[in-house]
Amino acid sequence: xxxxxxxxxxxxxxxxxxxxxxxxxxxxxxxxxxxxxxxxxxxxxxxxxxxxxxxxxxxxxxxxxxxxxxxxxxxxxxxxxxxxxxxxxxxxxxxxxxxxxxxxxxxxxxxxxxxxxxxxxxxxxxxxxxxxxxxxxxxxxxxxxxxxxxxxxxxxxxxxxxxxxxxxxxxxxxxxxxxxxxxxxxxxxxxxxxxx
Amino acid sequence: xxxxxxxxxxxxxxxxxxxxxxxxxxxxxxxxxxxxxxxxxxxxxxxxxxxxxxxxxxxxxxxxxxxxxxxxxxxxxxxxxxxxxxxxxxxxxxxxxxxxxxxxxxxxxxxxxxxxxxxxxxxxxxxxxxxxxxxxxxxxxxxxxxxxxxxxxxxxxxxxxxxxxxxxxxxxxxxxxxxxxxxxxxxxxxxxxxxx
Amino acid sequence: xxxxxxxxxxxxxxxxxxxxxxxxxxxxxxxxxxxxxxxxxxxxxxxxxxxxxxxxxxxxxxxxxxxxxxxxxxxxxxxxxxxxxxxxxxxxxxxxxxxxxxxxxxxxxxxxxxxxxxxxxxxxxxxxxxxxxxxxxxxxxxxxxxxxxxxxxxxxxxxxxxxxxxxxxxxxxxxxxxxxxxxxxxxxxxxxxxxx
Amino acid sequence: xxxxxxxxxxxxxxxxxxxxxxxxxxxxxxxxxxxxxxxxxxxxxxxxxxxxxxxxxxxxxxxxxxxxxxxxxxxxxxxxxxxxxxxxxxxxxxxxxxxxxxxxxxxxxxxxxxxxxxxxxxxxxxxxxxxxxxxxxxxxxxxxxxxxxxxxxxxxxxxxxxxxxxxxxxxxxxxxxxxxxxxxxxxxxxxxxxxx
DNA sequence: GATGAATGAGTGTTCATTCAT
DNA sequence: AATGAATGAACACTCATTCAT
Numbered sequence: 001x002x003x004x005x006x007x008x009x010x011x012x013x014x015x016x017x018x019x020x021x022x023x024x025x026x027x028x029x030x031x032x033x034x035x036x037x038x039x040x041x042x043x044x045x046x047x048x049x050x051x052x053x054x055x056x057x058x059x060x061x062x063x064x065x066x067x068x069x070x071x072x073x074x075x076x077x078x079x080x081x082x083x084x085x086x087x088x089x090x091x092x093x094x095x096x097x098x099x100x101x102x103x104x105x106x107x108x109x110x111x112x113x114x115x116x117x118x119x120x121x122x123x124x125x126x127x128x129x130x131x132x133x134x135x136x137x138x139x140x141x142x143x144x145x146x147x148x149x150x151x152x153x154x155x156x157x158x159x160x161x162x163x164x165x166x167x168x169x170x171x172x173x174x175x176x177x178x179x180x181x182x183x184x185x186x187x188x189x190x191x192x193x194x195x196x
Numbered sequence: 197x198x199x200x201x202x203x204x205x206x207x208x209x210x211x212x213x214x215x216x217x218x219x220x221x222x223x224x225x226x227x228x229x230x231x232x233x234x235x236x237x238x239x240x241x242x243x244x245x246x247x248x249x250x251x252x253x254x255x256x257x258x259x260x261x262x263x264x265x266x267x268x269x270x271x272x273x274x275x276x277x278x279x280x281x282x283x284x285x286x287x288x289x290x291x292x293x294x295x296x297x298x299x300x301x302x303x304x305x306x307x308x309x310x311x312x313x314x315x316x317x318x319x320x321x322x323x324x325x326x327x328x329x330x331x332x333x334x335x336x337x338x339x340x341x342x343x344x345x346x347x348x349x350x351x352x353x354x355x356x357x358x359x360x361x362x363x364x365x366x367x368x369x370x371x372x373x374x375x376x377x378x379x380x381x382x383x384x385x386x387x388x389x390x391x392x
Numbered sequence: 393x394x395x396x397x398x399x400x401x402x403x404x405x406x407x408x409x410x411x412x413x414x415x416x417x418x419x420x421x422x423x424x425x426x427x428x429x430x431x432x433x434x435x436x437x438x439x440x441x442x443x444x445x446x447x448x449x450x451x452x453x454x455x456x457x458x459x460x461x462x463x464x465x466x467x468x469x470x471x472x473x474x475x476x477x478x479x480x481x482x483x484x485x486x487x488x489x490x491x492x493x494x495x496x497x498x499x500x501x502x503x504x505x506x507x508x509x510x511x512x513x514x515x516x517x518x519x520x521x522x523x524x525x526x527x528x529x530x531x532x533x534x535x536x537x538x539x540x541x542x543x544x545x546x547x548x549x550x551x552x553x554x555x556x557x558x559x560x561x562x563x564x565x566x567x568x569x570x571x572x573x574x575x576x577x578x579x580x581x582x583x584x585x586x587x588x
Numbered sequence: 589x590x591x592x593x594x595x596x597x598x599x600x601x602x603x604x605x606x607x608x609x610x611x612x613x614x615x616x617x618x619x620x621x622x623x624x625x626x627x628x629x630x631x632x633x634x635x636x637x638x639x640x641x642x643x644x645x646x647x648x649x650x651x652x653x654x655x656x657x658x659x660x661x662x663x664x665x666x667x668x669x670x671x672x673x674x675x676x677x678x679x680x681x682x683x684x685x686x687x688x689x690x691x692x693x694x695x696x697x698x699x700x701x702x703x704x705x706x707x708x709x710x711x712x713x714x715x716x717x718x719x720x721x722x723x724x725x726x727x728x729x730x731x732x733x734x735x736x737x738x739x740x741x742x743x744x745x746x747x748x749x750x751x752x753x754x755x756x757x758x759x760x761x762x763x764x765x766x767x768x769x770x771x772x773x774x775x776x777x778x779x780x781x782x783x784x
Numbered sequence: 785g786a787t788g789a790a791t792g793a794g795t796g797t798t799c800a801t802t803c804a805t
Numbered sequence: 806a807a808t809g810a811a812t813g814a815a816c817a818c819t820c821a822t823t824c825a826t
Contacts, residue, residue, distance in 0.1 A: 008826075012789070031314050033229040037817055047791045052818065054789095088388065114310055118227050130368065141387070151389045157378035158387050160370075161361055168360040172326065182353030190386030191337070191354050192284065193347045208806085233800060243808045245802085254800065404785085423706050425621040429821055439787045441823085450821065480780070506702055510619050522760065533779070543781040549770030550779050552762075553753055560752040564718065574745035582778030583729070583746050584676065585739045596805075600810070625796055635812045640797065642810095 016054050017068070019044050024065040028107035032062055032115055062111075063121065069108045072129055074101055079136045079163070083143040087150055088188060094137065095166050095180045102170040109170070134159050161187055212250050213264070215240050220261040224303035228258055228311055258307075259317060265304045268325055270297055275332045275359070279339040283346055284384060290333065291362050291376045298366040305366070330355045357383060408446050409460070411436050416457040420499035424454055424507055454503075455513065461500045464521055466493055471528045471555070475535040479542055480580060486529065487558050487572045494562040501562070526551045553579060604642050605656070607632050612653040616695035620650055620703055650699075651709065657696045660717055662689055667724045667751070671731040675738055676776060682725065683754050683768045690758040697758070722747050749775055 022044040026035045037058055041048040055061040078097045081090040102109060116123040134156060141155035165183045169176050218240040222231045233254055237244045251257040274293045277286040298305060312319040330352060337351035361379045365372050414436040418427045429450055433440045447453040470489045473482040494501060508515040529551035536542045557575045561568050610632040614623045625646055629636040643649040666685045669678040690697060704711040725747035732738045753771045757764050 008788080015789080031229070033227070034314060036815085038815095048817090049792070049819080050790055052820095058817065110313060114313060117306065117310060118230060127368075149389060150387050153382065153387045154374070154378035157375050158382050160364070160375070161357065161379055161382055164360055164364040165357055168356070168364065172323075174356075178350070179353050179356070182350035183357055186349065186354050186357055186386070187382050188386050188388045190382070190384050191346050191349045192384045193345060204806090211806090232798080244800090245809065246807055248801070249806070400785090407785090423621070425619070426706060428819080440821090441788065442786055444822070445785070502705060506705060509698060509702060510622060519760075541781060542779050545774065545779045546766070546770035549767050550774050552756070552767070553749065553771055553774055556752055556756040557749055560748070560756065564715075566748075570742070571745050571748070574742035575749055578741065578746050578749055578775050578778070580778050580780045582774070582776050583738050583741045584776045585737060596809080603810080624794080626794095636796090637798080637813065638811055640799095646796065 012054075016064075019046070019051060019054055020061070020065050020068050023061050024069060024107050024111065027062065027065065028110045032058075032111065062115070066108070066112070066122065066125060069105060070125070071101060071105050071108075072132070075129060075133055076136060079133050079140070079159075081140055083140060083147075087141065087144045090140075091162065091188065092181060092184045095162055095184055096176065098133075098163060099166040099170060099176045099180060102167065106170070113171075133163055137163065158187060208250075212260075215242070215247060215250055216257070216261050216264050219257050220265060220303050220307065223258065223261065224306045228254075228307065258311070262304070262308065262318065262321060265301060266321070267297060267301055267304075268328070271325060271329055272332060275329050275336070275355075277336055279336060279343075283337065283340045286336075287358065287384065288377060288380045291358055291380055292372065294329075294359060295362040295365060295372045295376060298363065302366070309367075329359055333359065354383060404446075408456075411438070411443065411446055412453070412457045412460050415453050416461060416499050416503065419454065419457065420502045424450075424503060454507070458500070458504065458514065458517060461497060462517070463493060463497055463500075464524070467521060467525055468528060471525050471532070471551075473532055475532060475539075479533065479536045482532075483554065483580065484573060484576045487554055487576055488568065490525075490555060491558040491561060491568045491572060494559065498562070505563075525555055529555065550579060600642075604652075607634070607639060607642055608649070608653045608656050611649050612657060612695050612699065615650065615653065616698045620646075620699065650703070654696070654700065654710065654713060657693060658713070659689060659693055659696075660720070663717060663721055664724060667721050667728070667747075669728055671728060671735075675729065675732045678728075679750065679776065680769060680772045683750055683772055684764065686721075686751060687754040687757060687764045687768060690755060694758070701759075721751055725751065746775060 019040075023035075023040050026039050026043050029035075030039065037048055037051060040058075040061070041051055044051075051058075051061065055064060075098075078101060079094060081094060112122050112126050116126045137159035138156040141150060141158055144150040145152055145155065162183065166176070166180065168174075169179055215236075219231075219236050222235050222239050225231075226235065233244055233247060236254075236257070237247055240247075247254075247257065251260060271294075274297060275290060277290060308318055308322050312322050333355035334352040337346060337354055340346045341348055341351065358379065362372070362376065364370075365375055411432075415427075415432050418431050418435050421427075422431065429440055429443060432450075432453070433443055436443075443450075443453065447456060467490075470493060471486060473486060504514055504518050508518050526548060530548040533542060533547035533550055537544055537547065554575065558568070558572065560566075561571055607628075611623075611628050614627050614631050617623075618627065625636055625639060628646075628649070629639055632639075639646075639649065643652060663686075666689060667682060669682060700710050700714050704714045722744060726744040729738060729743035729746055733740055733743065750771065754764070754768065756762075757767055
């Protein structure tokens, strides 16, 4: 009965995914330490023991959640715009897409940020994503400098400035619709008055 | 013997301060939840029971630590430059002083950031400081717009941009000596090329 | 199709035997309490649930193992030598055969000895075997006293002495090739010097 | 108040001893694995948590019990009779003292014997005691051979024979008052008839 | 017959807090 | 003021057993 076996496996896979997703929600709401296994199992509507059928430990469940919801590839795409498109057109898109990505993965981010200081595995993921995001966006800016659109400047600092702004907007629950355009405007054109 | 009583009070005050300071260090290192009362008392070199002589609970000790190390006044001063001084001269100073302040209070910050999501009392303090810092700096920028030095712009967004950059530099352990000048340069003058 | 049914039964019986044998090995290695049903099923290469198809419980499986590997008949034969044969010739044979029997059933013995204190069913089996072994050997010695080969003495004590020695050799992993002849020599002739 | 401090310490030491003693009793009755920490604390009349104030773990408590009740020194004394005294007079004393010692430490022995197979630390203690007991008694027998009282023989085997007999009597709950004299008689003089 | 997902009671252990001294 | 013994409610985790497939 290969069909039966496959069905069972699929069901198990679904159950695993469900457990991970509810766990992530609970972790985000209460914090990993404060979330008890009882919380996790009750929220998922299963017995405590079942969690240990699918995961070796609470920590293992956390890692599985990080793995399942990780979004480095999307991040990479977002911060790597086509190098022929002008920054004046592209930067706001980047900021908004990045903010949308963060918003979409809010529970994961909350968990990662809180756990990073005490969990090296988490800290690693955070740091890797941060570094790569900054690097890719800086490379795009470099290309725009080379194209003559942007003046020579510390492109890594500028990349950071943009990404950190979107990140902090997410962290502090600031609406981005007015903030991000203003941010991009400042970075691109500066706030200093010009001699006419 | 009023002197004896005063001496006692002073000693008690000292002991209290010592307990708070070691507690803050332990909280920062391990996280509040993970730091046990045994950790706290052992690090302070006293018996567990003594903590409950000075504080009603572990949570109370945490609040006392936040109270004792709070730095809103310094923050206010830093983000309120003399409104007659030009932004071109002042903004880097502000960014660097702010970064230095954050660096000085790193343990407190680590604790506050981690605890805020699950501790409304902490979240309040964070939010209040953030809002006030942004407001004051934005007001300064407003005054420089009025003075004609800066062009009209979303001054709150610009204030945020600067403060968030310094804050994230602290959070991600980035050295500020090159980063902050580049940040201020971007914000002031923009990164776009100028028609000569 | 009686043949089909018989074939099925045989297969089931084989499976049952296999489960018992691997269980006994695991019980002996880890101890009954410490051996989990997962250990047992994994070692047998089957799913956990299958064990409950063949046995009502872990305890039931243990009892089945004791039943299947019980060796009281062999023990009886070994400690009941032909009463016409002289002890000087027979006792070493008895000791060696008994030691070989114990060695052959080492896993079972390990399990029984450890479980006896907390499992009356096991304790009963042990006690019954012990008593019967001693009784039969003592009866043989009685007959040799009657035959005039042995002097009148506490034959039950002597029987115990011999059997306990072999048993302890097994328990303490002592090689028996030198030990048992020395034991028999002592018991038969004593270690005291003789007036020549 | 040095007296107060000392009193506290003494009380703590007493409490520790009480916990160890009740634990040993419970371990002996139910077996170490089967004895729950709840059993232990309830029998001692204290809260579960208190056990962990005095011992790091259940295993640690077990080791403390083995340590506190260990009786190797007494064993050494018992199996090292004065070498000038004749074996005919001494061996029964040795056997009876040894049996009394085992009887006195019955709970400890039950625990050690059951735990040895799965607990190397315990197995070590058992093995060390066994080896040393045999060695010392064999040395005494050697000296009696040298003195001409005993005939040359495998003294180690004889020592084992005597000690194992007493040990097994203890294990099987056999009364020793008739058994041990018969054992010593057999070993000393043999059970074979003599040509008159 | 055979699987392995699912259960739920129970385990050893931790820890903030209390209290007698 | 200061100690540390003592508590008891939680905690993460285990495991024999059941059951739908």
